[in-house]
Amino acid sequence: MNRKWWKESVVYQIYPRSFQDTDGNGIGDLRGIINRLDYLATLGVDVVWLCPVYRSPDDDNGYDISDYRAIDPKFGTMADWEEMLREMHARGMRLLMDLVVNHTSDEHAWFRESRKSKDNPYRDYYIWRPGKEGREPNNWASCFGGSAWEYDETTEEYFLHLFSRKQPDLNWENPAVRNDVYDLMHWWLKKGIDGFRLDVINMISKVPGLPDAPEAGEGPYHWGGQYFLHGPRLLEYLKEMKDRVLSHYDTFTVGETPGVNTEHAIHITSEDSGTLNMLFQFEHMDLAVGGGTTFTGKWQMGRWELLELKQIISRWQSELAGRGWNSFYLSNHDQPRSVSRFGDDGEFRAESAKMLGTFLHMLHGTPYIYQGEELGMTNVAFDSIDDYRDIETLNFYYEWVDNQHVPRHKIMAAIHAKSRDNSRTPMQWNDETNAGFTEGRPWINVNRNYVHVNVAQQLSDPDSVLHYYRQLIALRREHPIVTYGKYELLLEAHEQIYSFLRSLGDERWLVILNFSRETPVFALPSNVPCLQAELVIANYPVAEHEEITLLTLRPYEARVYRLQGKCDDVEPTS
Ligand code: TEU
DSSP: OOOOTTTSOOEEEEOGGGTOOSSSSSSOOHHHHHHTHHHHHHHTOOEEEEOOOEEOOOTTTTSSOSEEEEEOTTTOOHHHHHHHHHHHHHTTOEEEEEEOOSBOOTTSHHHHHHTTOTTSTTGGGBOEEOOBTTBOSSOBBOTTSSBSEEEETTTTEEEEOSSOTTSOBBOTTSHHHHHHHHHHHHHHHHTTOOEEEETTGGGSOOOTTOOOOOOOSSSSOBOOGGGTTTOTTHHHHHHHHHHHTGGGSOOEEEEEOTTOOHHHHHHHHOTTTOSSSEEEOOTTTTTTTTSOSSSOGGGOOOOOOHHHHHHHHHHHHHHHTTTSOOEEESOOTTSOOHHHHHSOSSTTHHHHHHHHHHHHHHSSSEEEEETTGGGTOOOOOOSSGGGOOOHHHHHHHHHHTTOTTSOHHHHHHHHHHHOGGGGTSOOOOOSSGGGGSOSSOOSSOOOGGGGTSSHHHHHSOTTSHHHHHHHHHHHHHHOHHHHHOEEEEESTTOSSEEEEEEEETTEEEEEEEEOSSSOOEEEOOTTSOOSEEEEEEESSOOOSSOOOSEEEOOTTOEEEEEEESOOOOOOOOO
16 A cells, blocks of 8 residues: 555546636636635545646637646636635645647647748647648548648648647657646646646657558548557657656646556556556546447447446456556546436436445545536536537537438437536536626526526535535545555446445445446345445435345445455455
């Protein structure tokens, strides 16, 4: 048990644009965050991950940065930011900034220089190529639809952008780019931040020659992930970043790594030879992808199965055990709301949000809460595309709306299920105008259910999702088993119940989660011999000592027990 503060932390993600507005411009700001720090302290979180607040033209809500060392005026000033950091530290909270260095904005000074001429000193900061037979240099699709290349008339060449055309990819092969990135990391660390969340960090190394992607499906552009996810020089760059920057500070680092597998994750997060503390993996987010027919990628509308979720999570839990470090999240600013996706956002909203919270907090690894998740905030379903703001959603809509074979209601159904704007509607503070988010016109509409799903209501209700999250967070402080206990899956083949053991020394906790609206029977496997079970937490009223060998669970019920008595070593069961 190699204790580290970043392992024992609970992280809270703030999407500043939607958290709390104070100046009435309809966009959340830093003063709003400062005003709400006591709320976060009450919740008990240890670390805040703040999505980008740097200067940005906002093509992708701040993930297109035009000045890494400036706060965008819509969020406030550098003095506000410094006050926010001081106030966080005063409450014992730490701050992670979002480091977006796979790409910059096309309005960044480096790119404005780069596009001027082929011999500009900044030309090689980006990935420029001549066209091929009158077309793009290769057939890669951008993550946001269309080609990953944009033609620039000034020098009659194309530049690569794996995201929007206003997010040109930096050329990490150029040592000057890397030096500049390391400089800006030092700059923020010297200002006192505690670490970074590194945006799409496993995309920074591209396979030389940028080969065409294999053709899959219709259309001219295809997914070239095999040529830019976990590319040939990635580990070298991360090692250099560690040597030149991270190793000089006591930092917390989490890499966002789409398409990562456990083998990559072990290399990157190994405590001896690794470079980052932990990663965000995507396998559980991609569960239903591939199951639908009409659309491609994330917009497919397949069903997800609990057995598959168990397999994915158990694989990550066991393969990284003792070899790397896991992180876990059920939602973030790019994903639908977890209660709508994995629970029931109607009748059992509160119960299923608590059940999912139990899942999040009881796994081995550092948990991430996305703002509003602690209330059980739900997806939103705006009727009109005009109410959506996300570039990925809008690109998807306009790509399909002219297609005669796909009716508009099908496109909107996919957007209602998967759009990133589901998680970007304003934080619901109270039942007043705009949920207490702004006195102006919010940049995106508030979810109408704010009247009954909001912080004020939940603070006054001891049985709320919010209070349940407080208890879950407190458990990690009190019991090292929550952070360090070994994970063992039980009832592997059960289609509704997800159950697992955690164990540390002589201590053993049993987690029982009903992922359905039915009432399945939990049968304690016979090789988990226990004299007595003491309840740790549950989302329904439960007697403190109850016979747990056979339990009929209520919809979305969650229980955690401390198993008393001498238990033999348990083998995973099927
Ligand atoms: O996300 C990267 C990423 O994998 C997402 O683009 C994901 O594929 C998509 O959002 C799923 O809908 C990061 C940021 O989290 C995201 O907000 C940015 O748009 C993106 O990088 C570009 O910086």
